[in-house]
Amino acid sequence: QVQLQESGPGLVKPSGTLSLTCAVSGGSISSSNWWSWVRQPPGKGLEWIGEIYHSGSTNYNPSLKSRVTISVDKSKNQFSLKLSSVTAADTAVYYCARGLVVVAATHFDYWGQGTLVTVSS
Amino acid sequence: DIQMTQSPSSLSASVGDRVTITCRASQSISSYLNWYQQKPGKAPKLLIYAASSLQSGVPSRFSGSGSGTDFTLTISSLQPEDFATYYCQQSYSTLGGITFGPGTKVDIK
Numbered sequence: 001q002v003q004l005q006e007s008g009p010g011l012v013k014p015s016g017t018l019s020l021t022c023a024v025s026g027g028s029i030s031s032s033n034w035w036s037w038v039r040q041p042p043g044k045g046l047e048w049i050g051e052i053y054h055s056g057s058t059n060y061n062p063s064l065k066s067r068v069t070i071s072v073d074k075s076k077n078q079f080s081l082k083l084s085s086v087t088a089a090d091t092a093v094y095y096c097a098r099g100l101v102v103v104a105a106t107h108f109d110y111w112g113q114g115t116l117v118t119v120s121s
Numbered sequence: 122d123i124q125m126t127q128s129p130s131s132l133s134a135s136v137g138d139r140v141t142i143t144c145r146a147s148q149s150i151s152s153y154l155n156w157y158q159q160k161p162g163k164a165p166k167l168l169i170y171a172a173s174s175l176q177s178g179v180p181s182r183f184s185g186s187g188s189g190t191d192f193t194l195t196i197s198s199l200q201p202e203d204f205a206t207y208y209c210q211q212s213y214s215t216l217g218g219i220t221f222g223p224g225t226k227v228d229i230k
Contacts, residue, residue, distance in 0.1 A: 036219075045208065045221060045222075045223050045224045046157075046159075046165065046208055046210075046221040046224075047221065048210075048218060048219040048220065048221065051219075059218075060218075061218045061219075062122065062218055063218075095164055095165075097164075099212075100170075102170065102171060103171065104153075105151075105152070105153035105155075105170075105171055105212045105213070106212040106219060107155040107167055107170040107171070107210070107212065108155075108157075108165070108167060108210075109167050109170075109176065111164035111165060111166075112164065113163075113164055114164055
């Protein structure tokens with residue numbers, strides 16, 4: 001059973017950088033899956049942030065691309081998110097998820113529990 | 122970017138009702154459409170992938186259909202544990218980004 005666990009600061013100052021890590025257990029991050037970050041502002045819907053493959057290949061949401069970096073650490077079986085120049089609009093629950101690709105289409109079959117990140121001074 | 126819409130945005134239903142939720146894409150996405158259920162304070166749960174394939178462990182009262190731009194999620198007989206918010210998600214083009222629909226909240230009538 002694959003498990004994902006997000007970790008990182010729950011409070012980030014405006015204009016700062018949000019940094020989160022997702023630890024993967026019960027499976028290898030080097031398997032044939034993409035690893036994604038998804039966020040959900042309080043009371044709102046889901047927004048995909050981006051994804052990474054174990055090779056280091058990435059895809060990002062065009063609306064966030066200029067501020068997002070996703071990286072992978074195969075030795076620790078984890079991947080990370082950095083979001084720069086944050087504002088209150090970036091306050092959200094951040095989820096990491098495994099993207100399973102079937103016939104070129106991605107669906108998220110395993111999710112972390114989510115971690116709330118608040119942007120405030 | 123591919124935009125997703127869902128209708129209705131919310132609905133009230135009773136246990137045992139047949140419920141249908143619609144998802145529409147702004148351009149054809151073939152069958153690259155997935156459905157998730159989310160309960161308050163919890164992560165989304167995959168129900169249906171590739172428009173009509175039931176995820177392992179998901180009750181058979183859930184079904185999905187459609188292709189191209191129009192898709193439906195049907196709950197054949199609503200159960201108490203099905204009251205939740207449902208999201209569709211497309212993955213036709215990661216170049217344009219994976220996108221979710223705005224959600225449909227199903228609550229008790």
